Amino acid sequence: MVYSQSFITRRFVFRLSTRFKCRIKEVNRLYGILNVLLFIMASSTPLCSLCELLSITKPSITWCTTCGKGLCSECLEHHSSSKKTRNHKTVPVSDYQQLPIDILKISEYCEKHNEKFTVYCKNHACPCCSICIIEDHCECGDLAKLADVIKNIKSSDAFRDIKDSFADLADNIKKSN
Numbered sequence: 001m002v003y004s005q006s007f008i009t010r011r012f013v014f015r016l017s018t019r020f021k022c023r024i025k026e027v028n029r030l031y032g033i034l035n036v037l038l039f040i041m042a043s044s045t046p047l048c049s050l051c052e053l054l055s056i057t058k059p060s061i062t063w064c065t066t067c068g069k070g071l072c073s074e075c076l077e078h079h080s081s082s083k084k085t086r087n088h089k090t091v092p093v094s095d096y097q098q099l100p101i102d103i104l105k106i107s108e109y110c111e112k113h114n115e116k117f118t119v120y121c122k123n124h125a126c127p128c129c130s131i132c133i134i135e136d137h138c139e140c141g142d143l144a145k146l147a148d149v150i151k152n153i154k155s156s157d158a159f160r161d162i163k164d165s166f167a168d169l170a171d172n173i174k175k176s177n
Contacts, residue, residue: 046093048072050079063096065089066108120149 048058049069060070064079066088071079079085096104109116115129122142137143 046070048075050075060093062090063093065091065096068107068109117146120144120146 046060046063048056048060048071049067051058051072058072058074061073062071062076063069064071064085067085070093071090076090079088079090110127110129110132113129113131115131117127117129119128119130119133119137120126120143121128121133121137121140122144123140124137127146128137128143133143
């Protein structure tokens with residue numbers, strides 16, 4: 001089973017707190033320190049995930065957002081030409097590293113089942129993989145394709161208003177400096 005970084009961090013901090021009988025404040029402080037360390041690790045140049053499997057240490061130049069893996073130039077060439085991965089979205093590692101940590105934590109895959117999210121449950125306001133639908137959402141009547149929901153959100157008036165508000169906020173910050 002594959003766990004997310006934040007789940008592992010929380011689990012580690014919980015084990016520390018129970019093992020050493022720490023107080024909640026101390027646990028929260030430890031959790032914050034670990035998140036900062038994880039951020040520092042994430043902001044350093046990641047290694048090519050495919051080369052690492054072969055015990056080769058090469059820096060990645062591209063990040064595949066679909067796979068969630070870094071790729072060196074050679075592996076990117078294979079990745080781009082492979083039938084299964086040629087339509088994956090990739091971005092330069094430098095652009096990927098500039099994203100806020102909260103954005104980096106967003107996954108296209110279900111933590112519980114390690115499957116890609118495909119459906120959005122409007123009743124529970126959450127994305128679902130095919131197993132989640134069967135196990136937890138089979139009686140929910142308001143399911144939609146996740147791709148359609150995302151497309152509708154990006155073109156909605158509320159999204160444009162939020163985008164404009166952020167642009168105004170950025171302008172105000174620039175003017176005040």
